[in-house]
Amino acid sequence: MRxxxxxxxxxxxxxxxKIVAQINQGLLVLVGIEEEDNLEDINWLVSKIINLRIFADENEVMNLSVKDIDGEIIAVSQFTLHALTKKGNRPSYIKAAKPDIAIPMYEKFVQQLEAELGKKIQTGQFGADMKVALVNDGPVTIIIDSKNKE
Known part of the structure; x- marks a missing residue:
C-alpha cells in the first residue's frame, strides 16, 4: 500500500x-492499494498515520499526532499512486489492485483508522470522479509505502 x-x-x-466529505484540521490521506497488500500493510500504515507527529505543539515544534490534537481524517482511494512511468508518457496502472481486491482492503483500512482514532473517518467514494479540495497546512506532505517499512 502506498x-x-x-x-x-x-x-x-x-x-x-455535492460535498460528500469535509473536515477542518487534520489529515487528507490518499490511499493506493496493490494486489499483494494485506492486513499487515493496513495495520502498519494505520499505526503510522495515527501516531505520526506532524502537528505543532505549544513551542511550534512538530511533536503532536492527529490523535493528540483531536484532528479529523479524510481517506480517499487513489489507484494512480501506483502509476508506472518508466516507459513512455502514458502511465501504466497494472500494479494497482482491481476493485474486487481494492474495495474490501480500502474499507478495512477505513475501519482500522476509525478504531484507532476513535471517531468517524470521512471518505470519498471508491471509483468515483472526485474533486478533492484542501488547504495544505505547512505545507506538510508525506509519502509512505508499506513495502519500504524496513
Missing part, C-alpha cells in the same frame, strides 16, 4: 457537485 498524507487546515471531497 499513501500520501497531507496535513490540512481544511479539506473536502465533492462528487457530482
Amino acid at each position: 499513501i500520501v498524507i497531507q496535513r490540512v487546515s481544511e479539506a473536502s471531497v465533492e462528487i457530482e457537485q
Whole structure:
C-alpha cells in the first residue's frame, strides 16, 4: 500500500457537485492499494498515520499526532499512486489492485483508522470522479509505502 498524507487546515471531497466529505484540521490521506497488500500493510500504515507527529505543539515544534490534537481524517482511494512511468508518457496502472481486491482492503483500512482514532473517518467514494479540495497546512506532505517499512 502506498499513501500520501497531507496535513490540512481544511479539506473536502465533492462528487457530482455535492460535498460528500469535509473536515477542518487534520489529515487528507490518499490511499493506493496493490494486489499483494494485506492486513499487515493496513495495520502498519494505520499505526503510522495515527501516531505520526506532524502537528505543532505549544513551542511550534512538530511533536503532536492527529490523535493528540483531536484532528479529523479524510481517506480517499487513489489507484494512480501506483502509476508506472518508466516507459513512455502514458502511465501504466497494472500494479494497482482491481476493485474486487481494492474495495474490501480500502474499507478495512477505513475501519482500522476509525478504531484507532476513535471517531468517524470521512471518505470519498471508491471509483468515483472526485474533486478533492484542501488547504495544505505547512505545507506538510508525506509519502509512505508499506513495502519500504524496513
